[in-house]
Structure formats: structure tokens, C-alpha cells
Amino acid sequence: MTEHTITLRVNGLEESRTVPSNQTLLSFLRDTLDLTGAKEGCGEGECGSCIVLVDDKPVNSCLMLAVEADGCSVTTIEGIGDASRLHPLQSAFLAHTAVQCGFCTPGMILAGLALLRENPSPTEAEIRSALSGNLCRCTGYRQIIDAVLAAAAAMRGEAARAPEEKTG
């Protein structure tokens, strides 16, 4: 089987590797680069747990070949923040208890990030639409939508509303 040498940027770092034709981008990120934030849920583009940004666009990395990412810039959850310096979306997911088992969370956050970069002030309906390709089996989505709304406000420089204030 043919192998291909690809060069791409992953979270800002240039990587040059040889990949088999049939390796998905998701497998390349997880198994070759050890970036295990993106998850394989369905493997068919239905669940969104494998979403990463490719050239700033959200994509299902289970439905893209690694060789197709040659020359691209890829951002995974590992590239947007870490435990000592959380991204506003990550902080908001924690503050709103939008994380339970966590399997869907990287995909949710990257789909949310792609939305907020295009549209810094989304309505709730726009958030629901942007996340319609992400499944969560735990939260019931309410907390996730609230977290994206709060992160949008924080990223616009507005004071974040604490989740408690929303009740009643």
C-alpha cells in the first residue's frame, strides 16, 4: 500500500510524517502524535466527538484522511488551553457543569470555538445549530449551551455571569 509524506502544522508546531493511505486524520492525531483529546465515537461523522479545526474550520476528523491534511493547519483541544491556562470555553464548561464523562467535551469545545470565531455574539438558536453535530449522552445539553453563551460573553470582554444567577 502506498505511503505518503505529509507536512502539516498541529497546534502551531510543524510535523512531517509518513502515513499510510488509509489512516484517518483522527487516528494520525491520536495514535501517531499521541494527541488523544479528539475521540472516536461513531466513526461515521454523526457524533462529533472527533471534531478538530482544519484551517480554522470544524471538521469530523474520523471522516478525513491524514494524507488529505497535507499542508493544513490543525487545532485540537490540546492546542487551545491547558490546566494552568484554560481557554474561556474550557473555564465556562467547568463553571456550568457542562462536563460529565467528558468524552464529547473536546468536540463540543472545538465546535463552539469555530462558532465563536465566526460569530462572537451567537443566539441560543445559533449555538444549538452549531452544536447539532455533537452528541452528549450525559448532560442533556442545557449546561453546554449555557457554557457557550457564557464563554461568548467572556470572550467579548463582558463580565461572565455566574451560573447560579440564571435560575429563578
Added chain:
Amino acid sequence: MLLSRFEYAAARTVEEAVSRWGESPGAAYLAGGTDLLTQMRIGKRAPRLLIDIKRIDDLSAIRERTNGDLSIGAAVPLAAIAEHPIVRERYPLLAECCTRVGARPLRSRATMIGNICNASPAADTAVALLALDAEAAACGPSGSRAIRIADFFTGPGETSLLPGELVTEVVLPLAASGWRGAYFRLSRRRGMDLATVGVLVARSNGEDPGRHRVALASVAPTPLRVPEAEACLDRNGAAAAPRAAEIAREACRPITDLRGTAAYRREMVGVLVRRGAAALDRRTK
């Protein structure tokens, strides 16, 4: 997880893509891959070679021709079509249908031309292309030709493409830029799911004003136009909606599957044609 084994080649020109196919029958053209890779994963298709067409510059653009027609290349993803200013201004029904496919991440990769080549009876973009009198350009081992979208679909997953033919672009005529209307789409959930029933009803405000289009998805072996229902609305406008709805109900050939029963689909075709005609009426008041 790795997919089953295949070779991969990125073509730089249409000629190169077609000639690679000729050297390796059983190859498949790869655009967005969102249908193809899924079908390969479940073993429904097993091409030995994938010929990637996304590195072909000519296929990656939306271009206005000198006569005003709009050409959409085979490698342009749905998200880029839906966001394109000329598409939004002249062909808002197509922009609408493009945003009804899958969810945003899928639309970053999935292409409109892939959507029609996959030839699902539920293809959302097909109903808009049927209503807009679009034409596909195909290039294959025995040359190039144009195929009217009306002649493109021949059955579930089947098209009039010949072996090795690559659809390079779809052309929207300038004359179709006046079509306005609505696409009503029922599905079990709003995102991701395929349409259980899709009904597009449109009227021309531009060339040939007052003409109608009725196009249906998910209720026949192929996406379908219903010219008799259109003629009925042409003659009598919204007052003819009940009759047009009856004609559309009779024209559809739905099946029962996990998304809905044939009887439900037929009933909803009637309801949505009436709703579509009423929406046109509100628009002009």
C-alpha cells in the same frame, strides 16, 4: 481505526484524474469523503484507489461566467456555497438547502456535487438544483458532456453518469436567479438527520414571473419535480394549492422505512405543498 486498504492519489488536473481512473477501473473520485469514507467503513464500497480531486484548482472555485451563469466547482464544500454572496443573493433556496445537510463540521468537507453524485433520494441540495434548472458538467474517458439535473438521477444511489465520469461543476443559469420560496423539511431531529419528507415550493419573480416549481425529497426513488402541480399553481396561484397538493400526493412514490411510513410521507407531501404555496402568498402580500 484504519479503513480497509486502498491507494491514494491527488490529481492536479481533471485530465489527470480521469486518466488515473482509466488506468485503475474500480477507482473512486474523492471529494469531501463524508459519504464515501462512511460507505467504505461499513463495507458497502471497496475502491482500490481514491483519486482526490480537491487539489485541482479549477474545481475549487465558485465563478461567475461572462454570461452571468454561476459555476460551482466539484470540490467546493457546502459551507462555502451557503456563505457565498452571489449564491445568497441570487439563489437563496440553494443556500438554504446546502445548510440543511448534516451539521456544520460535515459541511466544512461535504460537497454539493458529492451530495448529488451520492444520489440519495433524500438529497437536500438536489431539490434546489432541480427547481433552479441547474446543469452538471461531466468529464470522462470518452469526453465531456453536460447533463441536466432533471436527467441526472435514475434511482436510489444511481445516476446517469457513465463509468469513470467525474462531475466537474454544476452551473446555475442567470435566468434562475429570481426563484424565491421555501424548503420545508421534516426529520426526526433538526440537525444531522436525513429528511423524512422534503418539499420545496418556489415562484419566479424574475424571468418568466409567476411560474412555479414544486420539488420533493425522500418520497420517491429519486428527488423529484412535479410539473403538473407546478402548472396548476401557474394557472391559479395559491387558490390552486389544494389541487396542487393532491397532484403532488399522487406523484410521489414513498416507501416505509425507519424514518417514516409511506402513508405518513404521502400525507405530509400534501400538507407541505399547501404550506409552501401559502408561504409564497404571504411573501407577495
